[in-house]
Amino acid sequence: MIKGGNVGLAALSEDTGSVILSLNWSSATGDGDADVSVLLLNGDGKVRGDTDFYFYNNPAAADGSVQLLGKTPTAEGNEDRISLDLTAAPADVERIVVAASRYGGARFGDLGDLRVTLVDRAGETLLGFSIEDADVESAFIFGELYRRGEEWKFRAVGQGYESGLAGLATDFGIDIDDDAADEETVDEKTADTVTADEVADAAPEPVEQAPAPGVDGTPGSPARTARPPAPMEGEESAPAPARRPRTAKKKVTLPKVAKTSLAENESWRTARLFPVSSLRYDREREMRATSVLLSVMTQVPEFGRRLTAAFGAPAGRMETFTEVSLPHGGNAPKRPDGVIRVERAGKLWTALVETKTNGNPLKSEQVQDYMDIAARRGYEAVITLSNDVALEGSPLVDVKVDRRRKHKVALWHLSWAEVAHHAQMLIRHEGVGNTAHAWLLQELLQYLQHENSGCHGFQNMGPAWVPVRNGIDNETLCQGDQRAMDVVESWDRLIRQVCLRLGGELGQKVLPVQRARRGTDQSSRRAAMADRLCEEGRLYAELRIEGTSGILAIVADLRTGKLRTAIEIAAPDQGYPLTWAKRLVRQLAGAPADLHVETLVEGQGGGPRGTLERLRPEPGDMLPKGGARITGFRLSLFKGMGSARGNAESGFIRSVDDAVDRFHSGVVAHLGSRPAHRP
Structure with missing residues (x-):
């Protein structure tokens, strides 16, 4: 247009x-x-x-x-x-x-x-x-x-x-309130388990507010919530002012309650709504996981709507079903793992659900059968759910769509990591309607995170991981090798899952940065990454975390077996270099002593460098000789890389998760929020 x-x-x-x-x-x-x-x-x-x-x-x-x-x-x-x-x-x-x-x-x-x-x-x-x-x-x-x-x-x-x-x-007629945004928060105690009574007893108290950004994002003045003074005897209390929209972003956090346990010893375990200790077989895990998820979606409307809205479902009364038998032409009836139905204004929206757990792959022929059934019965969608993470331009299953059919069926994918992310965002950061809903979502998270549930997200770098590592070690891996492309796709899935997990914990948007020339499609971008892997033996990724002062970079060096997490921060616009160095050392007072600090010098790239332990007593050692202009600082942490392809203690996936967590909590969190742009 x-x-x-x-x-x-x-x-x-x-x-x-x-x-x-x-x-x-x-x-x-x-x-x-x-x-x-x-x-x-x-x-x-x-x-x-x-x-x-x-x-x-x-x-x-x-x-x-x-x-x-x-x-x-x-x-x-x-x-x-x-x-x-x-x-x-x-x-x-x-x-x-x-x-x-x-x-x-x-x-x-x-x-x-x-x-x-x-x-x-x-x-x-x-x-x-x-x-x-x-x-x-x-x-x-x-x-x-x-x-x-x-x-x-x-x-x-x-x-x-x-x-x-x-x-x-x-x-357009909106009455804007530019005061500091309300922020409901409670004591940041952490509990391993939260019961329904504990959630119900938790009521947010008025707390001191942090400085809130103004309409244009610049820092505002500190504000304190306070109850209005009681009216004098004989006076009428003033009506409460109407709440107006605030264009400053606000975050609402729900309580993380810790109560003294009544257990006699640590061996006692709290009774869970969704027990998982008895799960042993894949089919049993799939049936239980599907039933648990679909039932919580119906009982917690905010959660059910959050998951289905992305698939084009209307808002309305939702019912879910498991192990439904549906006729399939002259063949034996098919039994999808679940069905979601939403009623709105007398019309029904229906989706068939196919679930996999424990890293089992989706089967193309199975999904194809459900697509055909949905098309014949006038259903709107088929939703696949597994530990795998879908990539743009790279479908998990190949299905054929009959273009002659007037009715169209959409195929969508959801990973268990996304389910956990949405649940965590609601109960930890965005809020739900009542305390019972918060408890149900907490129980769902406990279930998904249990080792027996099989719903742990992407956990395997695939069969090409070991041959590619060996090919890099003995320098026999050549550009164009399909195994390198398989590893790059697994790396992309892992990075997307890291973003989901970290974003759920922080309550902020965490997105992968994909640098490529304009007009480059995803398959071409991954092919270029695979060629670079064959040439350099390294995998690269960048994460953009909302509110932070830079891009978090991750480099996995398969030659040396080291993981590097780093961030570059720009030098301030005003002040003296020595003042910048001293301020940075103060900001990093709680950072690990083995943090590498490198000064970035205009026209030269890297300048003086050293560990934080050595630079703390002498920040002036960070300044380049000859008065060269400092453009910023690069902060890096190094960690040994797991060799196994899975998520075990010694696995590569676990080592990436641990490296990102350590770097964010130990370094990025101490740097503060992104400074406001200067005119």
């Missing part, structure tokens, strides 16, 4: 009651990002109320008409997706505006490849619109959906605001 153009959705597809809009962008540095927002407008072009404004502090509508699905990395940047159920949109909503905003003084002119695409319920792309004239705007309207009689149409807008998200929201 071109700017200002419009098109009716009914002319593009017969299945547009529920659609997904994707907003894409990229940046030359790899760290440019934006946040999406949606506004529901009436016939006057204004919101009906502040609740019609959906953004990071208000990501979903109660009626299911709007849900922000979050970000996924692409080859050149990020993709942010929005689920819109047009059948659930209130009758007095005439327009749905889809926008995005940047913070910290960043502008959309710094991003490239700005694009919005729209797909129908089956995942078929219907339209796309690229924006090429972005400049100084910090908020941008990509497009809008609007009614014409009984039909919905899409208009390509492509207009921006220099005043950011607050200016955009105010223009």
Whole structure:
């Protein structure tokens, strides 16, 4: 589409009651990002109320008409997706505006490849619109959906605001509160188990607030929550002011409660809702895991909706079933592991579920049978669930789609690591509706993390791992070897899982950075990585952690058997080099003594270097001779690399997890948040 153009959705597809809009962008540095927002407008072009404004502090509508699905990395940047159920949109909503905003003084002119695409319920792309004239705007309207009689149409807008998200929201009738965002937090005690009574007894108390960012992302003033003074005798208490949307991001944490155990000794174990000690066989694990997950999805609406919205399911009453028998032509009936059904306005959305645990691979012929059954019975989706992590452009199973069929069935994949990530985000960082839901999700996490559940995520680098390592050692691995490509794909899966796990623990977005030339597809990018592995014997990855001051780099050197985790931080704009060095040493007071610190010098790359233990008494040793200009500092930790291909104590996957955890907790966490951009 071109700017200002419009098109009716009914002319593009017969299945547009529920659609997904994707907003894409990229940046030359790899760290440019934006946040999406949606506004529901009436016939006057204004919101009906502040609740019609959906953004990071208000990501979903109660009626299911709007849900922000979050970000996924692409080859050149990020993709942010929005689920819109047009059948659930209130009758007095005439327009749905889809926008995005940047913070910290960043502008959309710094991003490239700005694009919005729209797909129908089956995942078929219907339209796309690229924006090429972005400049100084910090908020941008990509497009809008609007009614014409009984039909919905899409208009390509492509207009921006220099005043950011607050200016955009105010223009559409939103009353913005720019004070510090509320932050509900409780005592950060950690408990191995949380019972229903413990969760129910936990009530957040008023606490001191940390400085909250303003609308543009710059630090604000400290604020303290306080109860208003009691009215004097004879005075009437003032009505509580209405809560208004805050464009400053806020985080809501649920309690991590620790109570004194009543057990006589440590051998006593708390009774679990989902016991796993008796699980021995793969089939038993699959049946139990499917039943546990599907039952929690129905009992915790926030969790069920979070998982199914990404697959195009509407918001509505959900029921789940296991071990359903379905006819399959003249053959024996098929029994998918589970079925999910969602009812909305008298219509049913149905997905078949095929589950694998304990690292067992999905079978193409089995998934193909379920796709055929779903197509014949008018079901909308088939969802595969396993320990494997799907990669963009590399499907886990190959299935054939009969294009002659009018009804389309979407094939989706979910990893157990993603399930654990979403559960952890809800109970630790975003919040759920009530204490019983929090306890159920806690029990689900306990189940998934138990050694007998078989739901541990990606745990095996594959059969090519040992031959590739041997080929690198004896220098017989040649470029173009398919085994090197297999190892690179396994490495990509591992890095995506590391992002999910770390993001769930921190409550922040953690995304892999994929540096490649624009227009390079995923298979070409991995082929280039495989050639580099054959030539250098190293695997590379970068993680972008929201709010941190740099990119976390991971290098696995298969020649030396060492893992390197590193981060580069830029030198301050003002002050003296010696002051920078002393400040950095103070920041790293709690960092490991074996941390390597390297000064980056303009035109020379690396400068003076040494361990933190040696530099602590003499920070001046970090300064280059001759007064060369310092551009930043590189901080690195080295660790021995596991040789086994699995997740055992001596395995490669465990060593990568441990290296990232140690580096983040010991180094990155001490550096503070990303500094605000200077004009």
